[in-house]
Amino acid sequence: MSNKIASPSLPISLAVIALGTAFAILFLGAENEYLIGSLLVFVTLAVVASSKFNILNRMYATFAVHEVLMQAAIVVATLLLVAWFYDDHFSLLMITAAMVYAIAAIGLNIQFGYAGVLNFAGAAFLGIGCYTSAVLGQYTNLPSMLILCLGGLVAAVIGTILILPVLRTSGHYAALVTIAFSILFKTFLEVNDVLGGPQGLNVKPTVLFGWNFNTNIEIRDEFEASFYLCYALLALFLLALAFIFTRRLERSWIGLSMDSIRLDETASACYGLNIALWKSVAFTFGNFLIGVAGAMYGQMLGYVAPSNFTFGDSLILVSIVLLGGIGNPWGVITAASIVILLPEKFQIIQEYRFLLYGIVVIFILLYRPKGLLPRQLRNYLPGGMKA
Amino acid sequence: MNRSSDLLLDCQGLTRHFGGLVALDGLDLQVREGEILGLIGPNGSGKTTMFNVVTGIYGAHGGRVEFDGNDLTNATAQQVYRSGIVRTFQRSRMCLELSVFDNIMVGNHRRLNHGLWFNLFKRGAFADQYKKNYAEAHELIEIFDPPLAERLDFPVDTFPMIDRRRIEICRALISHPKLLLLDEPSAGMTHDETMQLMDDILTVRKRLSGLTIIIIEHEMGVIERITDHCVVLNFGRKICEGTFKKVSTDSNVQEAYLGVE
Ligand SMILES: Nc1ncnc2c1ncn2[C@@H]1O[C@H](COP(=O)(O)OP(=O)(O)OP(=O)(O)O)[C@@H](O)[C@H]1O
Ligand SMILES: [Mg+2]
Numbered sequence: 001m002s003n004k005i006a007s008p009s010l011p012i013s014l015a016v017i018a019l020g021t022a023f024a025i026l027f028l029g030a031e032n033e034y035l036i037g038s039l040l041v042f043v044t045l046a047v048v049a050s051s052k053f054n055i056l057n058r059m060y061a062t063f064a065v066h067e068v069l070m071q072a073a074i075v076v077a078t079l080l081l082v083a084w085f086y087d088d089h090f091s092l093l094m095i096t097a098a099m100v101y102a103i104a105a106i107g108l109n110i111q112f113g114y115a116g117v118l119n120f121a122g123a124a125f126l127g128i129g130c131y132t133s134a135v136l137g138q139y140t141n142l143p144s145m146l147i148l149c150l151g152g153l154v155a156a157v158i159g160t161i162l163i164l165p166v167l168r169t170s171g172h173y174a175a176l177v178t179i180a181f182s183i184l185f186k187t188f189l190e191v192n193d194v195l196g197g198p199q200g201l202n203v204k205p206t207v208l209f210g211w212n213f214n215t216n217i218e219i220r221d222e223f224e225a226s227f228y229l230c231y232a233l234l235a236l237f238l239l240a241l242a243f244i245f246t247r248r249l250e251r252s253w254i255g256l257s258m259d260s261i262r263l264d265e266t267a268s269a270c271y272g273l274n275i276a277l278w279k280s281v282a283f284t285f286g287n288f289l290i291g292v293a294g295a296m297y298g299q300m301l302g303y304v305a306p307s308n309f310t311f312g313d314s315l316i317l318v319s320i321v322l323l324g325g326i327g328n329p330w331g332v333i334t335a336a337s338i339v340i341l342l343p344e345k346f347q348i349i350q351e352y353r354f355l356l357y358g359i360v361v362i363f364i365l366l367y368r369p370k371g372l373l374p375r376q377l378r379n380y381l382p383g384g385m386k387a
Numbered sequence: 388m389n390r391s392s393d394l395l396l397d398c399q400g401l402t403r404h405f406g407g408l409v410a411l412d413g414l415d416l417q418v419r420e421g422e423i424l425g426l427i428g429p430n431g432s433g434k435t436t437m438f439n440v441v442t443g444i445y446g447a448h449g450g451r452v453e454f455d456g457n458d459l460t461n462a463t464a465q466q467v468y469r470s471g472i473v474r475t476f477q478r479s480r481m482c483l484e485l486s487v488f489d490n491i492m493v494g495n496h497r498r499l500n501h502g503l504w505f506n507l508f509k510r511g512a513f514a515d516q517y518k519k520n521y522a523e524a525h526e527l528i529e530i531f532d533p534p535l536a537e538r539l540d541f542p543v544d545t546f547p548m549i550d551r552r553r554i555e556i557c558r559a560l561i562s563h564p565k566l567l568l569l570d571e572p573s574a575g576m577t578h579d580e581t582m583q584l585m586d587d588i589l590t591v592r593k594r595l596s597g598l599t600i601i602i603i604e605h606e607m608g609v610i611e612r613i614t615d616h617c618v619v620l621n622f623g624r625k626i627c628e629g630t631f632k633k634v635s636t637d638s639n640v641q642e643a644y645l646g647v648e
Contacts, residue, residue, distance in 0.1 A: 245507070248506070248507050248510070249506070249507065252506035252507065252513060253492070253496075253499045253500065253501050253506060254501060254503070254506045256485075256489055256492055256493065257493075257496070257501065259482065259485060259489070260482055260485075260489075260493045263482040263483075263484070263485070264480050264481075264482060266444060266480065267476065267480040267481075267482075267493070268493065269443075269444070269463075269464035269465065270442055270443075270444070270464050270467075270468060270473070270474060271468055271473070271493050271494050271496050271558070272464075272465045272468035272469055272496040272497050273465070273493070273496055274465060281503075377485070377486050377489075377540065377542060378485070378486065378489060380513075380514075380517045381514055381517065
């Protein structure tokens, strides 16, 4: 863990957040590939410069002291970003997709980053959430928010099928079980007519307090905002909830037990930790979050088909956790933004997407095994409060 | 026999094979409450295996384990810990990337509230429990080394071997166990460091009245200094027992150590 002594600095940290927001606005708004290319060169230089001036560690130090303020600043920055693109369907769709993937990756992080349970079926659980949205929207009149919860619950319940084989086997074999599940899931959807076969199903949009999210927001005739604005705000809300949840989990005796089990099962067992229990809890919580993310994603996209949930998509989720920093939700959110936004703006990357992800993962594992934003020591009480 | 009046741990005929190899061969071992028992024997004589079987890491293929009046034969590691037996490992097993405090709290598992509701939503009550335990960990490790107590929030991989051993022993003692099993605590340390650690253990033992210890150790100086009673193993069998003075002059023991049959 990076524990270089660095002094906290609120102005520097807020400036970095402001710069990041400005960069995101330029990047998402950029039309031609030269501008995008030069932005990427700029960000590379910025990263090199900031590591020279120890900026990352100073930000970590600032987070430790002014946690609430920093978190609020990032929420405000995201709101500004969303407001800036208020009438731009595509940019809002991208931002929202990044947040949905961030929620799912936070779920995966609980499984893999905390308890050490490998899950290569992330996309399958995302799909389960999506299909739950589609089916419940079609056959029932349940409120959308309840459907989101049920999407998570169904994913968590179906996940319990995997718990026994995952606990029985260990290491690579447990990973193989989830890979098999991921492939079986897609095949099952393709041959299942009730679930629409390869064509998939339509999903009803989110409705909240009588407001249908699929209608553009018009105020008299002067102002018109994209309907994706509502989805972006909903995703931000859910992401904030997921973040608070995973943070509290980490900063508790449960989070400690999960870490201990990941790092040393034998010693953990000798100190009374119930290994099967905490692995199952982590797996179930993770699948719940992934399922909720999927249910919301489905309602936003309006349709769901098996081809959205391939094994490759599961790998993308895993690569987000590896890239961001195993165990660090901030890292996971950052990596989700990079992995989702970059290829969309860079058509060249689009075609070689999987190849590039593979290369990125190899580089990360070789040169920065703790990810872009390495996890810090546990801070049980927020804001560095001392016992 | 007064040794049986206040028995804490009573192993009868403990047996464990690994394939064709008999690592424990009908071992009888009794530990009285409050004593320090030295478990010695040449390499591969089954000392660590005895710990592993008692703590539930390996099942026993024969025999019985009774602890504090309860039957612990083939109990799980969790049950063994909850009944008050803790251990350290021959090759130190710590979560190196976690903080000193985190590592000690792993050992406190049975006294911490692991309820979901408590941990996720009753953060005020959680903070109180955290502070109370932080103070306790601080107090315990201060007995070993006051400077170390000021560094509870540092990752364990930044500490030298002697500190890691101290932390490992604090992890074992934080939950107020009845029986502590020490597997070669001197491994990886110099002679002076070892002696210092033994003094610390004796000090802690005075504070935690009634702590019983079984120690596996190759350094005979340590065994002579701190044990009340010794058991010598060879090929998984007990070949001698008594005070250190008695076993060190026993001809069977000398043969076993010199490898003469
Ligand atoms: N998991 C295992 N699988 C196979 N054989 C084992 C296993 N554990 C121990 N043994 C064997 O059992 C015998 C006793 O081993 P044990 O570790 O108990 O010895 P020890 O007395 O602790 O020795 P040392 O002083 O070297 O630590 C050895 O021959 C060892 O090779
Ligand atoms: Mg041994």
